[in-house]
Amino acid sequence: MVGGKSAKMERIIGTDELQSGERRSVFVDDIPALVIRIEGDYFVVEDVCSHDGQPLTNGLIQDCSIICPRHAARFDLKSGKALCMPATDPIRVFRTEIRDGAVWADVS
Numbered sequence: 001m002v003g004g005k006s007a008k009m010e011r012i013i014g015t016d017e018l019q020s021g022e023r024r025s026v027f028v029d030d031i032p033a034l035v036i037r038i039e040g041d042y043f044v045v046e047d048v049c050s051h052d053g054q055p056l057t058n059g060l061i062q063d064c065s066i067i068c069p070r071h072a073a074r075f076d077l078k079s080g081k082a083l084c085m086p087a088t089d090p091i092r093v094f095r096t097e098i099r100d101g102a103v104w105a106d107v108s
């Protein structure tokens with residue numbers, strides 16, 4: 001890459017290890033995270049609600065968003081943006097790539 005930093009990618013999970021609608025708890029760069037498959041798309045997000053630290057592990061997934069099980073803040077899985085109160089800050093999302101039959105996350 002010219003004039004930029006190359007991405008540091010970490011292998012997360014085989015693409016065939018999740019069916020659409022399923023999720024798996026993983027660690028990404030030693031951070032607890034969730035990998036979620038929605039049809040052919042895979043999302044990797046930090047598994048910590050930005051409102052009060054609740055794990056999002058068992059949150060309802062709806063319309064490409066995840067709902068915190070504690071106070072029902074909702075986060076966009078693509079951008080991490082908080083879509084409703086009580087959260088105002090985003091959650092971290094990792095850019096993903098599909099390669100060699102696996103999902104990779106950008107941890108740079």
Ligand code: FES
Binds near residue numbers: 052073
């Ligand atoms: S801890 Fe998630 S909405 Fe409050």
